[in-house]
Amino acid sequence: MSVLHISLSFQTEGRSQMIDITDEIQDALEKNHITEGIANIFVVGSTASISTIENDENLYQDMQEVLEKVIPMEKNWKHHQTWGDENGGSHLRATLFGPGICVPVTKGKLKLGTWQKVVLMDFDTTPRNREIIVTCFS
Amino acid sequence: MSVLHISLSFQTEGRSQMIDITDEIQDALEKNHITEGIANIFVVGSTASISTIENDENLYQDMQEVLEKVIPMEKNWKHHQTWGDENGGSHLRATLFGPGICVPVTKGKLKLGTWQKVVLMDFDTTPRNREIIVTCFS
Amino acid sequence: MSVLHISLSFQTEGRSQMIDITDEIQDALEKNHITEGIANIFVVGSTASISTIENDENLYQDMQEVLEKVIPMEKNWKHHQTWGDENGGSHLRATLFGPGICVPVTKGKLKLGTWQKVVLMDFDTTPRNREIIVTCFS
Numbered sequence: 001m002s003v004l005h006i007s008l009s010f011q012t013e014g015r016s017q018m019i020d021i022t023d024e025i026q027d028a029l030e031k032n033h034i035t036e037g038i039a040n041i042f043v044v045g046s047t048a049s050i051s052t053i054e055n056d057e058n059l060y061q062d063m064q065e066v067l068e069k070v071i072p073m074e075k076n077w078k079h080h081q082t083w084g085d086e087n088g089g090s091h092l093r094a095t096l097f098g099p100g101i102c103v104p105v106t107k108g109k110l111k112l113g114t115w116q117k118v119v120l121m122d123f124d125t126t127p128r129n130r131e132i133i134v135t136c137f138s
Numbered sequence: 139m140s141v142l143h144i145s146l147s148f149q150t151e152g153r154s155q156m157i158d159i160t161d162e163i164q165d166a167l168e169k170n171h172i173t174e175g176i177a178n179i180f181v182v183g184s185t186a187s188i189s190t191i192e193n194d195e196n197l198y199q200d201m202q203e204v205l206e207k208v209i210p211m212e213k214n215w216k217h218h219q220t221w222g223d224e225n226g227g228s229h230l231r232a233t234l235f236g237p238g239i240c241v242p243v244t245k246g247k248l249k250l251g252t253w254q255k256v257v258l259m260d261f262d263t264t265p266r267n268r269e270i271i272v273t274c275f276s
Numbered sequence: 277m278s279v280l281h282i283s284l285s286f287q288t289e290g291r292s293q294m295i296d297i298t299d300e301i302q303d304a305l306e307k308n309h310i311t312e313g314i315a316n317i318f319v320v321g322s323t324a325s326i327s328t329i330e331n332d333e334n335l336y337q338d339m340q341e342v343l344e345k346v347i348p349m350e351k352n353w354k355h356h357q358t359w360g361d362e363n364g365g366s367h368l369r370a371t372l373f374g375p376g377i378c379v380p381v382t383k384g385k386l387k388l389g390t391w392q393k394v395v396l397m398d399f400d401t402t403p404r405n406r407e408i409i410v411t412c413f414s
Contacts, residue, residue: 036141059229096372204372251321
């Protein structure tokens with residue numbers, strides 16, 4: 001049994017863009033011959049999150065509506081007084097969704113449902129280059 | 139040290155039903171002689187989630203009220219245009235709560251608080267048979 | 277490869293207090309010579325959560341506002357009929373944020389972003405002594 005960290009990077013547009021990163025993770029598992037175990041998928045940084053969702057542009061738009069209702073971006077959050085960077089809503093969204101998830105790996109595949117994809121959500125206000133750490137135990 | 143995947147299945151009623159699955163997971167750990175390590179509990183599919191909660195029917199009803207306020211089911215979500223399956227709210231709820239959690243295992247027991255139980259939340263609109271993967275490292 | 281459980285305790289004020297526990301976890305990793313692997317950080321109990329956030333008092337206040345909007349504490353939750361302990365909102369918040377997260381450990385350090393800190397959120401209505409289990413695979 002061994003542990004392996006795989007670092008992947010993704011260019012995002014920010015603004016709560018949702019990116020299906022399932023294929024990139026699956027490719028990394030195959031390249032590293034991970035067959036049975038678990039993959040922890042973690043995004044480095046305090047304004048982005050990982051979860052699972054169906055890859056559907058309509059659903060992504062629905063999520064924007066939920067996010068905007070629960071944690072609006074344009075609100076004058078107190079955090080803006082700290083740095084003047086206007087991304088209080090980005091931080092709050094990221095804390096709510098959390099920084100990562102674990103997905104079982106069986107027979108070399110992420111054990112996801114048919115429509116269940118791993119999604120990177122970048123809540124920051126500007127484009128970012130995001131580092132994802134995939135930690136595999138197998 | 140070794141990894142073990144245990145597959146459990148649960149029949150649900152959907153409609154955001156919450157089911158305490160702690161005993162089934164604990165039984166599976168004991169049957170497989172897992173004593174020290176961690177259990178990742180993951181639900182396969184994009185309209186269900188795992189978290190922890192006190193097993194109290196009143197609290198389950200409170201959660202329905204929160205869910206309905208934050209992500210109402212009857213809303214005409216854009217996702218409904220994609221498949222016509224009316225479960226946009228189910229997907230959004232599942233992404234918010236996430237697909238799984240890790241729970242420490244010590245002395246053969248899930249290391250939970252007295253009232254803290256592992257809960258399967260099935261947000262889909264109809265009854266489903268759900269597969270839970272319990273991945274144990276010990 | 278081995279597994280290690282580290283138990284840490286924190287005195288909180290409850291009332292959704294947010295406490296940056298990054299340094300205590302990092303110290304525990306160093307004391308136990310964990311260099312490459314993962315740390316699962318799990319709070320025992322059904323009215324507290326773990327996530328990541330920037331350590332900023334203004335942002336913490338913003339989070340209180342979001343929490344109060346989504347899951348108000350003063351509401352007469354049905355759960356209050358069960359035990360009369362007035363902490364229905366505490367339970368609901370904890371289930372929403374979840375009991376724990378996994379963070380990669382590389383070169384002996386939690387692999388967090390510059391501003392990304394591990395936070396204990398204690399949603400209960402009174403001060404509590406909280407047990408955190410840090411389970412390390414390395």
